[in-house]
Amino acid sequence: SQQGEEDPQALSIQEGENATMNCSYKTSINNLQWYRQNSGRGLVHLILIRSNEREKHSGRLRVTLDTSKKSSSLLITASRAADSASYFCATAIPKSRRALTFGSGTRLQVQP
Amino acid sequence: SQTIHQWPATLVQPVGSPLSLECTVEGTSNPNLYWYRQAAGRGLQLLFYSVGIGQISSEVPQNLSASRPQDRQFILSSKKLLLSDSGFYLCAWSVRRGALPSSYNEQFFGPGTRLTVL
Numbered sequence A: 001s002q003q004g005e006e007d008p009q010a011l012s013i014q015e016g017e018n019a020t021m022n023c024s025y026k027t028s029i030n031n032l033q034w035y036r037q038n039s040g041r042g043l044v045h046l047i048l049i050r051s052n053e054r055e056k057h058s059g060r061l062r063v064t065l066d067t068s069k070k071s072s073s074l075l076i077t078a079s080r081a082a083d084s085a086s087y088f089c090a091t092a093i094p095k096s097r098r099a100l101t102f103g104s105g106t107r108l109q110v111q112p
Numbered sequence B: 001s002q003t004i005h006q007w008p009a010t011l012v013q014p015v016g017s018p019l020s021l022e023c024t025v026e027g028t029s030n031p032n033l034y035w036y037r038q039a040a041g042r043g044l045q046l047l048f049y050s051v052g053i054g055q056i057s058s059e060v061p062q063n064l065s066a067s068r069p070q071d072r073q074f075i076l077s078s079k080k081l082l083l084s085d086s087g088f089y090l091c092a093w094s095v096r097r098g099a100l101p102s103s104y105n106e107q108f109f110g111p112g113t114r115l116t117v118l
Helices: none
Strands: A005-007 A010-014 A019-024 A031-037 A043-050 A055-058 A061-066 A071-076 A085-092 A100-102 A106-111 B003-007 B010-013 B019-026 B032-038 B044-052 B055-058 B065-070 B073-078 B087-094 B113-117
Touching (some): A005 A085, A010 A019, A019 A106, A031 A061, A043 A055, A043 A061, A043 A071, A071 A085, A100 B044, B003 B087, B010 B019, B019 B032, B019 B087, B019 B113, B032 B073, B044 B065, B044 B073, B055 B065, B073 B087
Antiparallel strands (some): A005 A019, A019 A071, A031 A085, A055 A061, A061 A071, A085 A100, A085 A106, B019 B073, B032 B087, B044 B055, B065 B073, B087 B113
């Protein structure tokens, strides 16, 4: 079974609005990553947050991590049409040389 | 800079036919290599990973196999495809232990191969 589960499954917003996506996971982690996937393409790493961090920023991205609730959120501020994509959280599979398990993703559509 | 290639980009194969998908990485040495499969509208499922030439670990029992004949080459194969093998196959690499901590956990993905089994 998948480690992470994102919600919502799909999100449609207007340009300039903020987009928030949530992720829950099941086991203890050392870090959690967020990836982006444009339709029919490979995944691109966005940001990593370590288990001892509560919040991290990268440009218009803000990630939070609550290890007590086993949850993380990704906030994209001032969204643009080019942000339209699927977003996945991922955590490492134990004893698998950092192979990842992914949630089912949130499909974000930003309307111009 | 490092790049990762996958081919073919798309493939349509009949049930029972063999499969060979290839992935190569450039610009790095001794990478960890991974094969993932993505069903439509879903996240990625790890299929295989490799830490070196000839070293393959399988995460899910299935109709597929993997091989690593060279350091930067990873091949996904099947002798007889099933309908359930349809999906989007992604190859990825990550740096080995000892590399920069900031990039230690990040995975770099290829463009993927979309396989349709009819």
